Amino acid sequence: xxxxxxxxxxLGASATALAACNPSTGGGEENFVNIYSARHYDADRLLYNAxxxxxxxxxxVLPANAEQLLERLRAEGDATEADLVVAADAGNLWRIKDxxxxxNVTTPALxxxxxxxxxxxxxxxxxxxxRARVIVYRKDAVQPEEVASYDNLADARFRGQIVxxxxxxxxxxxxxxxxxxxxxxxxxxxxxxxxxxxxARDPQGSDxxxxxxxxxxxxxxxxxxxxxxxxxxxxxxxxxxxxxxKIGMVFPDQAGAGTHVNISxxxxxxxxxxxxxxxxxxxYLVSDAAQTMLAPLNVEYPIRPEIPAAPGLAALGAFKxxxxxxxxxxxxxxxxxxxxxxxxxx
Amino acid sequence: xxxxDAITTPQARALRLDGVALAAALATLLCVAPVLVVLxxxxxxxxxxxxxxxxxxxxxxxxxLTLMLAGGGGAIILGAGAAWLVSLCRFPGRGVFEWLLxxxxxxxxxxxxxxxxxxxxxxxxxxxxxxxFWGAAFIYAVGLYPYVYLAARAAFVSQSSCAxxxxxxxxxxxxxxxxxxxxxxxxxxxxxxxxxxxMEIAADYGAAQHFGLTTLSTAIFRAWYAHGSSQAAxxxxxxxxxxxxxxxxIERYARGRAAFGGGSSRWRPLPRYELNALAGTGALLFxxxxxxxxxxxxLAWLARLALLHANVEDVAGPFLNSITLSAGGAxxxxxxxxxxxxxxxxxxxxxxxxxxxxxxxxxxPGAVIAMGMLALFGLAREAGWVGGxxxxxxxxxxxxxxxxxxxxxGIQPIDAGLARLSKGLDASAxxxxxxxxxxxxxxxxxxxxxxxxxxxxxxxxxxxxxxxxTLILRPFxxxxxxxxxxxxxxxxxxxxxxxxxxxxxxxxxxxxxLLTRSIAKTRAGAHE
Numbered sequence: 119x120x121x122x123x124x125x126x127x128x129l130g131a132s133a134t135a136l137a138a139c140n141p142s143t144g145g146g147e148e149n150f151v152n153i154y155s156a157r158h159y160d161a162d163r164l165l166y167n168a169x170x171x172x173x174x175x176x177x178x179v180l181p182a183n184a185e186q187l188l189e190r191l192r193a194e195g196d197a198t199e200a201d202l203v204v205a206a207d208a209g210n211l212w213r214i215k216d217x218x219x220x221x222n223v224t225t226p227a228l229x230x231x232x233x234x235x236x237x238x239x240x241x242x243x244x245x246x247x248x249r250a251r252v253i254v255y256r257k258d259a260v261q262p263e264e265v266a267s268y269d270n271l272a273d274a275r276f277r278g279q280i281v282x283x284x285x286x287x288x289x290x291x292x293x294x295x296x297x298x299x300x301x302x303x304x305x306x307x308x309x310x311x312x313x314x315x316x317x318a319r320d321p322q323g324s325d326x327x328x329x330x331x332x333x334x335x336x337x338x339x340x341x342x343x344x345x346x347x348x349x350x351x352x353x354x355x356x357x358x359x360x361x362x363x364k365i366g367m368v369f370p371d372q373a374g375a376g377t378h379v380n381i382s383x384x385x386x387x388x389x390x391x392x393x394x395x396x397x398x399x400x401x402y403l404v405s406d407a408a409q410t411m412l413a414p415l416n417v418e419y420p421i422r423p424e425i426p427a428a429p430g431l432a433a434l435g436a437f438k439x440x441x442x443x444x445x446x447x448x449x450x451x452x453x454x455x456x457x458x459x460x461x462x463x464x
Numbered sequence: 465x466x467x468x469d470a471i472t473t474p475q476a477r478a479l480r481l482d483g484v485a486l487a488a489a490l491a492t493l494l495c496v497a498p499v500l501v502v503l504x505x506x507x508x509x510x511x512x513x514x515x516x517x518x519x520x521x522x523x524x525x526x527x528x529l530t531l532m533l534a535g536g537g538g539a540i541i542l543g544a545g546a547a548w549l550v551s552l553c554r555f556p557g558r559g560v561f562e563w564l565l566x567x568x569x570x571x572x573x574x575x576x577x578x579x580x581x582x583x584x585x586x587x588x589x590x591x592x593x594x595x596x597f598w599g600a601a602f603i604y605a606v607g608l609y610p611y612v613y614l615a616a617r618a619a620f621v622s623q624s625s626c627a628x629x630x631x632x633x634x635x636x637x638x639x640x641x642x643x644x645x646x647x648x649x650x651x652x653x654x655x656x657x658x659x660x661x662x663m664e665i666a667a668d669y670g671a672a673q674h675f676g677l678t679t680l681s682t683a684i685f686r687a688w689y690a691h692g693s694s695q696a697a698x699x700x701x702x703x704x705x706x707x708x709x710x711x712x713x714i715e716r717y718a719r720g721r722a723a724f725g726g727g728s729s730r731w732r733p734l735p736r737y738e739l740n741a742l743a744g745t746g747a748l749l750f751x752x753x754x755x756x757x758x759x760x761x762x763l764a765w766l767a768r769l770a771l772l773h774a775n776v777e778d779v780a781g782p783f784l785n786s787i788t789l790s791a792g793g794a795x796x797x798x799x800x801x802x803x804x805x806x807x808x809x810x811x812x813x814x815x816x817x818x819x820x821x822x823x824x825x826x827x828x829p830g831a832v833i834a835m836g837m838l839a840l841f842g843l844a845r846e847a848g849w850v851g852g853x854x855x856x857x858x859x860x861x862x863x864x865x866x867x868x869x870x871x872x873x874g875i876q877p878i879d880a881g882l883a884r885l886s887k888g889l890d891a892s893a894x895x896x897x898x899x900x901x902x903x904x905x906x907x908x909x910x911x912x913x914x915x916x917x918x919x920x921x922x923x924x925x926x927x928x929x930x931x932x933x934t935l936i937l938r939p940f941x942x943x944x945x946x947x948x949x950x951x952x953x954x955x956x957x958x959x960x961x962x963x964x965x966x967x968x969x970x971x972x973x974x975x976x977x978l979l980t981r982s983i984a985k986t987r988a989g990a991h992e
Contacts, residue, residue, distance in 0.1 A: 178940040189838055194853045331585065355769065
């Protein structure tokens, strides 16, 4: 047995040595750019590959949660190897900016590529895809008009009929933050308390799990990002497609302020060692080529209205978007978290 | 327990600075440093705290405690029951179950949670939903019982057959033997295994978060993610760590001052009870149910999902990375754990304290230890000791974090193995003039060798399953299986997550099967 552990040690030592020689971690060639990414889509990898082909600049990625990347950036300070940070949700991007870890970048290509509302006013981060926070409902229990507005989720009509994801999730925080921006904290609190009172169960599971709960009859409606619904619709698993069959989707508040829209975006790190390449990649992400490529790969919306969306999305037609500056989602984030906590929506 | 006290001479109590003690002190320091940094930052760190942090902490503490009672209690009952059946009874399939019962160890709690959700929630195969508090308790019980099973089985197997035979000769029924002889004798083992299971529960984030529970672990991440306050997160983490200290002390106390000397040193195969047809079938079903619930059902479901989604990215790289990291991390942790465990047996109070201190990290989520490690790195950078967080530094930090997080999982089995060291042996070696290193190499290590191997295998599997620290500290383009699975799962792509999740299990299976073999051998003279 002792022999075994000695052999195991030799094995481990050689394996460690092997890892140290791994060229992708050693960084032999200099023509690369490093990304910290909180977006984990295979589509992104394809996009980076296309960038590599077009420019010869290799893209190295470290995926993790936005919060964890923020802590790592903070600890690394000016020693960081990260040049670009990519994250879903403006709330996350704002937090990284707020921690002073991004630098302001403005170029004509970026300004032409990203509508003013979908970027940081100072240029710390730039959106490159859009997602809508929609309401999905069970078709055999709910008429679409009954969930035409986010307000409806707080109606007494839905007592015990709403499921929701935990408010630890940044999508929920941003949804409430947008309401605080438009209607004030008092209104936002009343709404959150109203939805909370309608819960069929304590928040648990992911966005997809909420949709499945609605389809299974545990509840009648929920909030989710639009692409989760589309993924079920286009899933390889017939059970997922059966779920989507039972579900209807509405873009809320079309008669009012419009549907809450958020971004995925990217920003150049304050201490980027390869700033020019990072900017080049950022410009590439919002270019026609990348936007056109991204649309069918991921069922998100392109950042510019003139780029055609994925066929499934395009079929739904255009919808009215809520018009608030996205940095408001960051500014009201702490208050949103506090409100959720106070009304017991955990 | 009092074995060491008994052989500790006044000379040793005077804390002679021998090599083993120095090595142990250094090992303890390494294991404790990231934890200490977290505690220090929690008290002195700058940054805003959240106003209702106290509420979160209170609710989290209640959540963690109740989950430990329900999930940990379940794991103890299932694990100790299964260990009793396969060690001391005879029923159809016993020999096979002895191996198979350990299998759920290879499946991480978060993988079980995702799989059971997909299996039993809407659109799944089974209409009874695994959810909420009892869902999490169920996952912990069926996923973590092997920790108790392993420790309890080792304890049952290493019992002297004399005590049991004597009891039987005195007319004790099987039930009485179990409750009044075997169980009390195995108590230290069961307590150690139960403690590991409970600490796993305390540290778990993935499953608890998935089921929407407020525990100390999820409260840490709620403060961190939802409120954006890493300071409040550190403070809740400090509460968790201090609770772990209290828990460890209670556990030591619960083991009692039991020291089982005596008995015969002539080992014979354990006398096994022949179960009648009904009881035998019951035992068979019980063991089958454990394996099906803890591994086969959730993994078969994952396999189905993996087959549904065929266009899997290349997982060979992550697979190799996982194996490499786990092997390296396990060996480093093993070395530190061995030094600490041996010192604890040799040098009384000081050793015991360092053993306790090095065990705290096991109750903390990996992300908290990783935050401590990042802070240490920040200090080292300011001092000019390291430059950037390059690949080399990242790997070292990662291995170090594993050691701080998992030392306890290595120390426990080694400590249990050393407990078999007969009282006189160390004293004899000393009388014959053997120095500390010589005794360490020639007496302690050979005796603890089987438990060292067991510890190495447990550590390998633990690190294989580890997620958050790996996520935070790894180098660029260095994905492991757990990272792959988690990035897909966090994006709610369970189909894509299925393949790497399954591979974690596959990679962990071989060491686990080795582990069961090594246990079967721990009993001298064991043969079937």
